[in-house]
Amino acid sequence: MTQEFEVDQVIRQRIRNLRQNLGWSLESLASKASMSVSTLSRIETGSRRIALDQLIPIAKALNTSLDELVSTSEAQIIIRPEPISMPGITMWKLSTEDAVNGVNVSKMRFDPSKAPAPTELRIHPGKEWFTVLLGEIQLKLGERIYHVKAGQSAQFDTMTPHALWAVGGIAEVLGIMDNAGQRAHEHDTAK
Incomplete structure (x- = not known):
């Protein structure tokens, strides 16, 4: 053919x-x-x-x-993501710069043995959604902590002070952020 x-x-x-x-x-x-x-x-x-x-x-x-x-x-059609490494987190961008409606999709792998749980909560404009593929994630939103296990999802406004980390071992998540959220996370990886 x-x-x-x-x-x-x-x-x-x-x-x-x-x-x-x-x-x-x-x-x-x-x-x-x-x-x-x-x-x-x-x-x-x-x-x-x-x-x-x-x-x-x-x-x-x-x-x-x-x-x-x-x-x-x-x-x-085919995206070949390169890993972006930060202490305790490896991220792969799974969408291109011209993604539909400006959303950005990433896979993140959290390794708690390589970095402790974050002590600072972050805020930035935008919305974020993630689903846990493997393990368990703790999501801190303001003063509340949520346990999000494999197969569960969370979504939140990123103007709420937040942080997320793995508990009990390696965890993997698939996350979707709007453009504002992605720009804030890209700024973090550039540090």
């Missing part, structure tokens, strides 16, 4: 999926893209070669860009 054929197949599948997700028939999309139903059907099924002058009106009708319709860059 050639790479050109594979790209064609991806584009055809995207057109069909976007059309179906919108609940549109072939006739509806064909009308919006100013083409015949048979032409659109042949494009979706692979019976007709896709031409650029057909993709532009199809993308416009589907309320997407030509870029989004035809993009197959591996860089946009």
Whole structure:
């Protein structure tokens, strides 16, 4: 199978999926893209070669860009995170700088044998959410301490003084932060 054929197949599948997700028939999309139903059907099924002058009106009708319709860059699909190490914590960024809605996803591994529980609580603008994949995390929010175990999640406003650390051994979490939270954490890793 050639790479050109594979790209064609991806584009055809995207057109069909976007059309179906919108609940549109072939006739509806064909009308919006100013083409015949048979032409659109042949494009979706692979019976007709896709031409650029057909993709532009199809993308416009589907309320997407030509870029989004035809993009197959591996860089946009596979992320190869590099570990960022801090005392007792290793973090891997799992999203790119242009992540959806500005959220940043990271995996963090806490090793309590390499760093004690933090003594200072931090605050910064933003929201944070995490789920514990392995072990147990203690989350201190203000004066309260929450125990978050594997399979449980927590979310909080990061303007509340907070800290989190592993208890009873290594813990791993998958965390999501908005842009403000990510910038604050990146500042910490740069120290």
